[in-house]
Amino acid sequence: MRSFASLTQLTVFVRIAESGSLSAAARALSLTPSAVSKSLAQLEERLGVLLIKRTTRNLTLTESGRAILEKANDLLTDLEATFDTARSIQGRVEGRLRVTCSLAFGCSQLTPWIARYIDGNPHVEVDVALDDHCVNLAEGSYDIALRITAGTDWGYAARKLSVIRWVYCASPEYISRHDAVSTPEDLSNHQCLVYPDMTPRGAWTFRRDKEIHQVTVKPKLTANSSLALREAALLGHGVACLPTYLVSSDILRRQLVQVVPEYRSAIEHVLYAMYYKSKYANYLVRDFIDFIAECYGDLPPWDLALQSTS
Template identity: 35%
Template sequence: MGQLEDMKVFIRVVEAGGINRAADQLSLAKSAVSRRLVNLETRLGVRLLNRTTRTSSLTEEGQSYYERVIKVVDDIAEINTLTADSNTSLEGTINLAAPLSFGLCHLSNAIDAFMKQHPELTINIDFSDRKVDLVEEGLDLAFRIANLKDSSLIARKISDIKHILCASPDYLKEHGTPKTPSDLKNHRLLHYNLSGTSIWKFIDNKGKQHSINVSAKIIANNGDYLKDMAVAGHGIVFSPTFISWKAIAAGDLVPILSDYKLPQLKAYAVYPQTRYLSQRTRVLIDFLVERFGDNPCWDQNIIY
C-alpha cells in the first residue's frame, strides 16, 4: 500500500541523485527510503535504479518510469489543489531558499506574519547566497535578486530592488563628495563580489551611460557587512536600498550622485517547472507579492 507515496519517494531519489540525499530532503530515515524503493521494484518486477555503493543511475526502465510517473504525480497535485477547499488553513511544509541579507532583513518578518495566518504550516528556510538548485535540493521555492533571463524555472516578481551609492557623513567631510562617476576613481570603494561584475554603471539625466571599473578597498560577499563598513567611514558603497535604508534614514549614510540612475534589479520568487504549484506555495508567493509589491517598505518615506 502507498503506491503514490512510493512514486514520490522514487522521484525524489532520482532528482536528489541518491537514497541518502533523498532521505535527507524527505526527512526520512534512509532505511525507509530504501525499503520503499525495494517495494516499488518488486511490485513492478523491474529494477529501476542501478545502485552501487557510490552511485545510483537509472536503468532504462527506470528512466521511462520516471518520465511517466512525474507527470502523473504532477496531475494528482493539480487535482488536489483544484478540488481542495481554499478556505481551510494550509498545512504541510514549504522548503525555500533565500539570499542571506534580504532574507534576514525582510523575508523573515514577512514569513513571521504569514505563519501567523497559517499556523499549521511548517517552513524550512535555507538562508544562503550560494546558487541553489531547486530540483536537486527538493525546494519548493527560492528567492533571487537578479535580472532574470533564464530558464527552466518559473519566476514571479516580488519587488523592485533599487540601488544607491552612499557613504558616511564623516567620510564625505574628509574626502569630499564626488560629483560625477569618474570622481569615484579617487575614492575608497566597497564592493560586493557576488554581483558578478566589478563595473558600476550610471546613467546621467541626459540618458548617457557612464561606467567605472571598481578597484575596491574592501571586498566582501555580504552586503550588510559592507554597509556597516561604510557607516564606519571606510568608503563609498554601492548598496541595495533594502540594506542601507535604515542607515540612510538615521543619517548614518548619505546618498551621493543622486542625479544619476543606477541599474535596477528585481526580487523574484522562482519555483521548479512543475505544471502546478502546490497551494501553500502559491499562497505564500501571493502573500509576499502583496506585502512587498512595487513600493516596498524600505523604499517608502525616503527620498534618495
C-alpha cells in the first residue's frame, strides 16, 4: 500500500521552513523539538527525499524541499479556503489572532482599531504584544507583525499598509524661550531631541520639493523611543523629529508646534503587515489585514487630520 504524507507532517515541515529552526517551529506549533524532528524525518522517509539539510547552525532547504514547500503551501491554502467556506455559511469571523507591533504605534493607533474590529466580530479574540524589537514571528506564534521600517530585508511576506511621515516639532513654551526657527539651518543652534534612526551621521535631513537640506544637530537628549522623545518635547526640552501618527493630536491641540512646516523629513518609513505565507491562508488573518489596510490607507487618519488644518 502506498504511504502518504499526513497534513500534520506537511504543516510541521512548512513551519520549519518558514521559521528556520526546529525549536522555533516547535514553539509555534506547541510541540516538543523532538516531536518536530520526528515528524520531519517521517515525512522525508515517506517521500524518499531529503527536504532539509541540517547542520548545528542552520537549516537549508534542498531543491526537493523548495518544491515541496511551494506545493504544501498551496495545499494548506486550499484546505483553509475549504474551512473558510464553512465559516462563511455561518456568517461570522472567529478565532484567536496574535498580533505584535511597536509600543508607540500600538498605544497610539493600533489599540482603538482593534477594539473596533472586535466590536464588529464578537467571536474573535486578539492577543497584542507590544515590543520595540523586531520580534521573530515564529518565536511567539504570532500571526501578524505590524512593523514600521525603511528597509525590505526581512524574510516574511508583507502587505504595505501606509506611509509613515515624520515632522519636526516643539512645545509653544520652548519656541517662546528660544530663537525663531526660520530655516532648517537654524536648528543647529537649538536643543534637539534625537531618535537615532532619523539622525544618520548626526544630521537631520529636510526636503522641500526637490530641495534638500542636511543639518548637523546637537543632541540634548538621544533615545530609541519616540514615546520618550514626545514626552520630552511636550515638557519643553527641545525640538524633536517624531512620527505624525504619534503627535498629530498634540499638534492639533497646540501642545506641540511644527517648526519649518514647509519642510518635511526626507526620510520616510512604511507600515507593513508581515506574516508567513502559510498564515495568510487563514481567513481571520486575511480579514484583519484587509480591515487595517482600509482603516489606514495611503493617507492615514492622523495625516488627514493634519492636512485638513494646514
